[in-house]
Amino acid sequence: MPDGSLFIFADTSSEIFDAAANETIKKMPTMPGMHRTYPNTGGSVMLPLSAGNNYEPEIMICGGGQTQAIDSRCEASCGRLKPMSQNPKWHMTGMLGPRGMVEAVLLLDGTVLWINGCHIGAQGFGLARDPALEALVYDPRSYRWTVSGRTTIARLYHSVAILLLDGTVLIAGSNPNEMPVTLPHVEMNNQYKAFPTEFRIEIWTPPYLRGDKSYRRPRDIGLSTYSLARGTRFSIEFSTKEQVETLDIILYSGGFITHSVHMGQVMVYLENNGAETLSDGRRMVEARMPEKIKLAPGPYVVYVVANGIPGIGQFVTLRV
Numbered sequence: 001m002p003d004g005s006l007f008i009f010a011d012t013s014s015e016i017f018d019a020a021a022n023e024t025i026k027k028m029p030t031m032p033g034m035h036r037t038y039p040n041t042g043g044s045v046m047l048p049l050s051a052g053n054n055y056e057p058e059i060m061i062c063g064g065g066q067t068q069a070i071d072s073r074c075e076a077s078c079g080r081l082k083p084m085s086q087n088p089k090w091h092m093t094g095m096l097g098p099r100g101m102v103e104a105v106l107l108l109d110g111t112v113l114w115i116n117g118c119h120i121g122a123q124g125f126g127l128a129r130d131p132a133l134e135a136l137v138y139d140p141r142s143y144r145w146t147v148s149g150r151t152t153i154a155r156l157y158h159s160v161a162i163l164l165l166d167g168t169v170l171i172a173g174s175n176p177n178e179m180p181v182t183l184p185h186v187e188m189n190n191q192y193k194a195f196p197t198e199f200r201i202e203i204w205t206p207p208y209l210r211g212d213k214s215y216r217r218p219r220d221i222g223l224s225t226y227s228l229a230r231g232t233r234f235s236i237e238f239s240t241k242e243q244v245e246t247l248d249i250i251l252y253s254g255g256f257i258t259h260s261v262h263m264g265q266v267m268v269y270l271e272n273n274g275a276e277t278l279s280d281g282r283r284m285v286e287a288r289m290p291e292k293i294k295l296a297p298g299p300y301v302v303y304v305v306a307n308g309i310p311g312i313g314q315f316v317t318l319r320v
Contacts, residue, residue: 002055002293007083009044009061011037016083028083031090033064034075039123040065041260042075045104045112047140050269055293058082060140062095062114063102068122070129070191074098080140096145099132101260103161105169106267108250108303108310109208112138113148113169116155116260123259125178126192128156135204149204154195161204162254165301165313168205174198208308216242218304218311220282228300229319231291237284238304238311244275248305249287252313253298264296275306 001007005025006017012035014028036042042063049055062078076098079090095102101117114136121128131154134147151171155161159173180197187193218238225234228251236249249272255264268290275283285304297320301313 001057001084002049003084004294007046007057007059009036009059011035014059014081014083026083026088028081028088029090031061031079031081032092033077033079034066034073036061036064036075038259039068039127040072040075041101041123042099043102043104043114043117043260043262045106045262045265047080047112048106048110048267048269049293051271051290052269055268055290056082057084058140060104060112060138062104063099063117065100065122068124068127070121070127072100072120072122072127074100074117074119074121093143096134096136096147097132101128101156101159102132103159103257103260104262104265105161105163106252106265107137107163107169107206107208108167108248108252108305109206109308110139110141112140113161113204113206114138115161115169115171115204116159118156121156123157125157125176126194128176129191129194131156131195137207148207151202153198153200153202155198156195157259159198159260160257162257163252164203167209167303167310167313168203171202171204172198208310213309216240216307216309218283218306218309221304221311221314223302223314223316226314226316227319228289228316230289230294232289233286234288235284235286236302236304237278237282238306239282240306242307244283244306246307247272247275247285248303249285250303250305250310251289251295251316252301252303253296266295268293268295
């Protein structure tokens with residue numbers, strides 16, 4: 001959380017925990033719906049932070065399931081919760097169908113990709129069927145869901161999805177078998193060999209890079225410093241052939257992923273003073289790190305998003 005505490009969620013229960021004091025600060029209300037963690041794992045994400053929302057964290061959790069069985073019903077509902085508010089409450093919505101093992105990836109236009117998983121089944125070996133093949137995009141500002149592509153590859157147990165430096169999403173994995181099963185040895189009538197151990201990798205391209213948009217990226221991006229801390233002011237220079245109508249500077253960390261659980265994923269819109277044109281035609285913007293929130297130290301990525309189109313991300317180090 002922005003104050004340095006931890007949000008911990010298990011099954012349908014959650015709390016704010018002070019790791020330094022080793023004590024629970026506040027318990028959250030029970031989330032409605034089925035089980036949300038292993039073996040009926042749903043997806044979870046902290047929505048983007050910005051000065052516009054006063055850097056108030058909001059957690060979103062979707063999917064889950066009923067039992068650890070191949071015929072287990074999966075959960076379609078989602079909940080949004082502001083754990084730091086005075087009276088936290090779950091505000092429920094729903095995906096476009098039930099899913100277990102679904103993963104959430106923050107995208108650079110402020111939306112969230114929900115991908116992978118199954119419609120029926122659970123985590124474990126040979127316990128999932130009816131793969132979820134559609135990529136769903138959720139806009140937390142409009143509460144709107146859209147289908148944004150479809151794959152032919154089942155991504156079940158042991159799958160991953162993560163944002164890359166170029167703003168696309170890498171999707172890999174799926175091994176719902178105790179021992180590897182290659183494509184020639186798939187047996188559709190054998191639940192323990194119905195899906196292969198997956199070695200194919202896919203790239204999902206978000207709407208903000210489709211068509212000719214990838215050719216209109218901000219380019220030749222350079223930062224005045226690649227070492228940041230709370231309150232750091234730094235400048236960014238970049239090139240673009242277009243008039244800059246909108247400009248976002250984003251600090252991003254994909255965190256860590258295992259078993260469809262994303263931990264530490266964070267996206268922060270940095271305040272900036274807008275782009276100015278230099279004598280050589282390049283653009284310069286001054287950005288500043290927020291002072292009021294605590295972020296875990298380590299590697300992050302800074303993205304320049306001009307007119308809704310991101311440039312290639314730049315690795316930075318966040319100091320304590």
